[in-house]
Amino acid sequence: MINSHNSISARLLLTLSLLSFSVSALANASWFARESAVAHMTKKDTTILTTAMDNLLNNQPDGARSSWENPASSASGRLAVGKTHQDYGTTCRMIKMENTAKSITRTGTYQLCKDAEGTWRFAPTGQAK
Numbered sequence: 001m002i003n004s005h006n007s008i009s010a011r012l013l014l015t016l017s018l019l020s021f022s023v024s025a026l027a028n029a030s031w032f033a034r035e036s037a038v039a040h041m042t043k044k045d046t047t048i049l050t051t052a053m054d055n056l057l058n059n060q061p062d063g064a065r066s067s068w069e070n071p072a073s074s075a076s077g078r079l080a081v082g083k084t085h086q087d088y089g090t091t092c093r094m095i096k097m098e099n100t101a102k103s104i105t106r107t108g109t110y111q112l113c114k115d116a117e118g119t120w121r122f123a124p125t126g127q128a129k
Contacts, residue, residue, distance in 0.1 A: 040102040075101040
């Protein structure tokens, strides 16, 4: 069953692939260019966001929150890491993200799981099974 959450997850998967996350997803390119906050971020914005995500996923307990900001571009975001659990045969965590760039704000909750090398990757469905 495809719902709007899965559609949003697919778009975010493509967006975050720009942040050096290895994901496979297809997205509507015109929506991505027009509506995605991440699509309007600078390279520095994505570096700051990625660093904040990595810290939450690797070093913080369930329920921890973080925010990030690039004063040079006015991009910013809030992150919250959710429950750590086992799924797909590995450790997974939920993360809620709200990111803003160029007056576009988007929010979503996603499941990321560690691969064999310890890299966090989006779960195949983008949500918990």
